[in-house]
Amino acid sequence: xxxxxxxxxxxxxDTLRRDLSVAKNLFFGEIVEENLFPYxxxxxxxxxxxxxxxxALDDFLAPKHADLAHYDRxxxxxxxxxxxxxxxxxxxxxxxxxxxxxxxxNAAYARVLAQTSSHDSSVSLTIGAHSxxxxxxxxxxxxxAQKARYLPRLASxxxxxxxxxxxxxxxxxxxxxxxxxxxxxxxxxxxxxxKIWITNGGIAGFYTVFAKTDTPEGKMTxxxxxxxxxxxxxxxxxxxxxxxxxxxxxxxxxxVRVAAENVLxxxxxxxxxxxxxxxxxxxxxxxxxxxxxxxxxxxxxxxAKDRKQFGRPIAEFGLVREKIAQMSIxxxxxxxxxxxxxxxxxxxxTDYSTEAAISKVFASEAxxxxxxxxxxxxxxxxxxxxxxYEQITRDTRILSIFEGTNxxxxxxxxxxxxxxxxxxxxELKSAVGxxxxxxxxxxxxxxxxxxxxxxxxxxYGTDKILRELHPSxxxxxxxxxxxxxxxxxxxxxxxxxxxxxxxxxxHAQKRIADMxxxxxVGLCVLSRADSLVRENHAEQHNAIGIAEIFTRQARRxxxxxxxxxxxxxxxxxxxxxxxxxxxxxxGWDVI
Amino acid sequence: MKILVGYKRVVDYNVRIQVKPDGSGVVxxxxxxxxxxxxxxxxxEALRLREKGxxxxxxxxxxxxxxxxxxxxxxxxxxxxxxxxxxxxEAIQPLTAAxxxxxxxEKEQPDLVILGKQAIDDDCNQTGQMLAALWNRPQxxxxxxxxxxxxxxxxxxxVDAGLETIEIDLPAVITTDLRLNEPRFxxxxxxxxxxxxxxxxxxxxxxxxxxxxxxxxxxxxxxxxRSKGVMVKDVAELVALLKxxxxx
Ligand SMILES: Cc1cc2nc3c(=O)[nH]c(=O)nc-3n(C[C@H](O)[C@H](O)[C@H](O)COP(=O)(O)OP(=O)(O)OC[C@H]3O[C@@H](n4cnc5c(N)ncnc54)[C@H](O)[C@@H]3O)c2cc1C
Ligand SMILES: Cc1cc2nc3c(=O)[nH]c(=O)nc-3n(C[C@H](O)[C@H](O)[C@H](O)COP(=O)(O)OP(=O)(O)OC[C@H]3O[C@@H](n4cnc5c(N)ncnc54)[C@H](O)[C@@H]3O)c2cc1C
Numbered sequence: 081x082x083x084x085x086x087x088x089x090x091x092x093x094d095t096l097r098r099d100l101s102v103a104k105n106l107f108f109g110e111i112v113e114e115n116l117f118p119y120x121x122x123x124x125x126x127x128x129x130x131x132x133x134x135x136a137l138d139d140f141l142a143p144k145h146a147d148l149a150h151y152d153r154x155x156x157x158x159x160x161x162x163x164x165x166x167x168x169x170x171x172x173x174x175x176x177x178x179x180x181x182x183x184x185x186n187a188a189y190a191r192v193l194a195q196t197s198s199h200d201s202s203v204s205l206t207i208g209a210h211s212x213x214x215x216x217x218x219x220x221x222x223x224x225a226q227k228a229r230y231l232p233r234l235a236s237x238x239x240x241x242x243x244x245x246x247x248x249x250x251x252x253x254x255x256x257x258x259x260x261x262x263x264x265x266x267x268x269x270x271x272x273x274x275k276i277w278i279t280n281g282g283i284a285g286f287y288t289v290f291a292k293t294d295t296p297e298g299k300m301t302x303x304x305x306x307x308x309x310x311x312x313x314x315x316x317x318x319x320x321x322x323x324x325x326x327x328x329x330x331x332x333x334x335x336v337r338v339a340a341e342n343v344l345x346x347x348x349x350x351x352x353x354x355x356x357x358x359x360x361x362x363x364x365x366x367x368x369x370x371x372x373x374x375x376x377x378x379x380x381x382x383x384a385k386d387r388k389q390f391g392r393p394i395a396e397f398g399l400v401r402e403k404i405a406q407m408s409i410x411x412x413x414x415x416x417x418x419x420x421x422x423x424x425x426x427x428x429x430t431d432y433s434t435e436a437a438i439s440k441v442f443a444s445e446a447x448x449x450x451x452x453x454x455x456x457x458x459x460x461x462x463x464x465x466x467x468x469y470e471q472i473t474r475d476t477r478i479l480s481i482f483e484g485t486n487x488x489x490x491x492x493x494x495x496x497x498x499x500x501x502x503x504x505x506x507e508l509k510s511a512v513g514x515x516x517x518x519x520x521x522x523x524x525x526x527x528x529x530x531x532x533x534x535x536x537x538x539x540y541g542t543d544k545i546l547r548e549l550h551p552s553x554x555x556x557x558x559x560x561x562x563x564x565x566x567x568x569x570x571x572x573x574x575x576x577x578x579x580x581x582x583x584x585x586x587h588a589q590k591r592i593a594d595m596x597x598x599x600x601v602g603l604c605v606l607s608r609a610d611s612l613v614r615e616n617h618a619e620q621h622n623a624i625g626i627a628e629i630f631t632r633q634a635r636r637x638x639x640x641x642x643x644x645x646x647x648x649x650x651x652x653x654x655x656x657x658x659x660x661x662x663x664x665x666x667g668w669d670v671i
Numbered sequence: 672m673k674i675l676v677g678y679k680r681v682v683d684y685n686v687r688i689q690v691k692p693d694g695s696g697v698v699x700x701x702x703x704x705x706x707x708x709x710x711x712x713x714x715x716e717a718l719r720l721r722e723k724g725x726x727x728x729x730x731x732x733x734x735x736x737x738x739x740x741x742x743x744x745x746x747x748x749x750x751x752x753x754x755x756x757x758x759x760x761e762a763i764q765p766l767t768a769a770x771x772x773x774x775x776x777e778k779e780q781p782d783l784v785i786l787g788k789q790a791i792d793d794d795c796n797q798t799g800q801m802l803a804a805l806w807n808r809p810q811x812x813x814x815x816x817x818x819x820x821x822x823x824x825x826x827x828x829x830v831d832a833g834l835e836t837i838e839i840d841l842p843a844v845i846t847t848d849l850r851l852n853e854p855r856f857x858x859x860x861x862x863x864x865x866x867x868x869x870x871x872x873x874x875x876x877x878x879x880x881x882x883x884x885x886x887x888x889x890x891x892x893x894x895x896x897r898s899k900g901v902m903v904k905d906v907a908e909l910v911a912l913l914k915x916x917x918x919x
Pocket of ligand 1: 209242243244245246250251252253276277278279280320323328478481482483484485486487488
């Protein structure tokens with residue numbers, strides 16, 4: 081994937097190894113310290129502006145809370161509100177200045193989405209689907225002519241963008257799309273098919289469409305299609321559980337003529353284009369999740385301090401305090417991981433898809449836990465629609481479903497790590513390579529693997545993170561140093577045990593993925609805490625506390641997952657699932 | 672026409688003010704700081720006059736510590752053409768502020784100066800009046816409507832008895848009341864554009880302003896907490912209660 085390298089200014093970037101994936105190296109028992117420490121800083125240009133932008137967004141959205149709740153109940157953002165989003169400049173966030181946008185870095189963009197999400201998720205979705213996925217392909221792969229033609233109008237929001245991949249028969253299995261494009265003699269294409277659940281489908285003027293193309297170059301191609309073209313239509317707004325005000329519709333293409341110059345990227349490389357867009361866009365979703373968590377924490381604190389039961393504010397009770405603390409840990413951890421990934425993207429790292437998947441899985445689940453707990457703290461009020469908890473709970477539910485379900489992403493995390501290990505094992509090179517249509521990289525590095533194997537056995541118990549750390553953080557670091565070796569042993573063991581069949585071992589993959597998630601997120605937490613200590617930041621003591629607690633919790637999960645590699649109930653679970661599935665229901669009753 | 676706008680930074684009006692434990696001031700660290708709401712109204716009025724084609728140049732000025740730059744950028748993002756930052760780490764009182772603004776007037780030669788009627792931190796309500804006197808020009812305070820025609824301004828003032836409309840010759844000082852206008856939202860692209868607008872920094876010492884500070888603050892204290900009220904059944908009970916408390 082060719083991502084233009086944005087010149088990095090932070091100190092962390094100087095030693096950054098742009099070709100290395102931290103997460104994939106965990107599977108080799110390695111901690112790529114250069115890519116984790118020190119914790120990256122927001123680019124100066126963006127930091128200066130973000131303070132003012134955050135205030136401006138608060139001023140803009142805070143007075144509209146009642147309207148926003150109304151849009152949710154009515155399942156639509158009215159045109160005048162979309163216009164207000166345009167006027168605010170919210171469609172030009174990541175478009176370069178020369179095309180009329182704000183040219184924000186990925187990190188700053190994610191921070192803006194965090195702020196909009198702290199008010200309302202549907203707002204984030206309208207602007208996020210436009211920037212994160214709708215027009216991201218044009219930014220990453222567009223020709224100069226395509227950019228000049230569309231970016232200025234996309235920046236102003238004159239045309240809003242949508243990403244059209246999913247179909248009724250192609251959800252998680254995105255490569256199986258049936259929408260078809262056939263090339264005519266004049267080189268133009270005829271497009272036919274229907275997409276479903278397209279965010280901004282009803283308000284977009286610009287569609288990035290993925291279609292099957294039976295060409296020598298490859299099976300799928302991305303196209304730019306304009307809403308006004310002959311044969312393009314969309315269905316009504318879907319009646320959804322959450323993010324109800326955001327437009328979700330079907331988009332149909334009936335004999336739509338697409339000019340050759342509207343192919344996005346190379347003919348036949350559509351799947352790569354789609355995956356590159358989704359990987360690059362994940363920080364938007366993660367940023368939104370973090371913004372949501374900060375609102376939930378604020379609401380929960382106010383509620384807990386205000387509400388008295390048993391003669392005391394419920395904030396004094398351990399079970400309430402535990403929830404507040406856990407939400408804060410999750411929030412810090414998600415934030416640390418999301419902005420680490422944003423930094424990789426902004427610095428021109430080439431292999432960050434595994435880290436991006438980890439940050440998406442962790443952040444989406446963290447905000448879902450937080451919405452559950454904040455609602456619980458509010459008790460009966462939490463269940464009432466006049467309070468914001470129920471809407472936030474509905475709105476955040478989607479985050480583990482779209483832009484890759486968390487199941488699919490867990491498999492991806494496991495397999496992308498295992499694939500490199502497998503590639504290095506030589507004889508297993510084809511075992512997992514083709515699962516995600518991603519060619520195996522890293523042949524001929526068997527010697528590296530052998531060297532790594534050696535360091536894995538001798539490296540046990542020695543410091544892998546060389547920088548000097550605060551004593552509490554040093555202790556936490558030892559956990560990651562230990563379990564990264566356990567992960568590499570587990571990966572190695574699984575590949576030797578299952579060979580090619582590892583692709584079918586989802587229970588094992590989930591354990592592996594969860595280990596990788598705990599390790600990567602934990603290392604991000606450690607790095608961020610270390611940087612706050614070095615800065616003598618006012619929050620440094622909380623950060624140390626969070627790093628300690630997160631690490632202990634992660635260690636218990638890691639221990640369980642390591643043990644689960646050999647001792648587990650997988651077979652019994654499979655058998656039970658088969659039985660229940662066969663019947664299609666459970667057979668027992670108390671009558 | 673050039674308009675000079677006073678644009679002071681204060682603790683945001685949404686923040687619950689806390690007094691420092693030693694009583695030496697209020698807590699400003701880690702607290703949201705914003706433009707004085709009356710000054711935002713002043714800037715909004717100036718921008719509207721520019722949009723009507725009456726003014727051409729809107730200059731925001733603040734007197735404050737080095738980190739006020741971001742605050743002035745907000746004024747530029749809202750739409751001011753230029754900003755002047757008079758840098759001082761000391762908190763100053765109205766007469767010193769008025770003398771400082773007079774120096775800026777001498778330098779800038781504005782046709783109109785618009786200030787907030789007061790700042791929500793010290794609530795002095797003096798600077799505009801003092802400035803007009805020092806400058807020896809007319810003043811129209813507590814404005815709720817401003818109409819400019821030629822070299823005069825017709826200003827509606829909010830006074831205790833209601834509304835009063837006066838006409839003054841320009842140049843003059845106008846101070847704003849709450850109902851004059853509703854300040855606009857800052858848009859994100861304007862925040863970016865503000866980065867390249869001119870912002871001039873002048874050390875207060877270099878202006879040769881004689882300090883007019885004559886008040887010494889001895890201590891800050893939070894207002895006493897209101898004690899909880901009691902509900903009474905009827906007037907008779909109320910009177911009885913007031914009597915027992917010796918209040919009637
Ligand atoms: C509100 C909303 C907005 C959306 N916006 C867009 C958009 O803008 N553009 C777009 O293209 N799409 C969009 N989508 C579609 C979204 O990306 C898909 O819903 C998502 O990819 C999942 O596909 P699916 O719903 O068909 O579920 P399925 O793929 O049918 O999955 C159903 C379940 O099976 C699991 N599963 C599937 N395959 C496997 C496997 N191999 N192993 C284990 N488990 C598996 C999944 O994890 C899931 O739990 C949107 C969806 C929604 C609900
Ligand atoms: C849909 C609905 C139907 C209902 N129907 C009925 C009904 O038919 N009849 C009826 O009488 N009531 C009814 N209720 C009320 C319901 O029983 C209460 O909402 C419930 O008892 C919780 O009380 P609360 O909402 O005041 O929450 P609170 O008591 O304020 O609790 C808030 C949070 O604090 C926690 N908490 C409180 N005290 C402690 C403590 N000491 N230690 C640790 N944690 C603590 C709680 O677990 C909760 O998480 C209904 C409520 C709803 C939402």
